[in-house]
Amino acid sequence: MKARHLNREVRRTRHLSAWIKVEGRAHCECQVLDISTHGAKVIVASAVPDRFELAFSEGGQHRVCEVVWRRAKMLGVKFIF
Template sequence: MRQKLKLKRQPTRRRRRQSAWIAFDGEKADCECRVEDVSQAGAKITGIAAEVGSQFAISLVPRAPKRPCEVVWRRGNTLGIRFLG
């Protein structure tokens, strides 16, 4: 029998190098960070000075609605995040 080979395509990442704003625990206070690259599924962000929990919300455009996300990996002050919902 012939087996079908499934190729898992990774979302295309685009280099951004732009500011973004995060909110912790639903608070209105924003913390600025930097988006290094982004895809439909998630992003890599840097410049997080505060201790970040496993979930928060991020806005890639000033005053835009924040998108809920979760931390997938951490390396120093660089985080890999996945967008939720």
């Protein structure tokens, strides 16, 4: 049996502050632990919906996200737009 190799996208470790926005309003602050072109790993303090906007504190960038996995207060999200 051949070993199966998964090609993972390069992730960059970051410790960025961001805000989770739901329906255009700030919902809660969060920390981005790592980020790639197509997604991020985020730590949140409260429950968040499956789809939200991630607004980075530095640079003013916003990304629409969809939750791919959840582990306690840690989320894996993919960027939609």
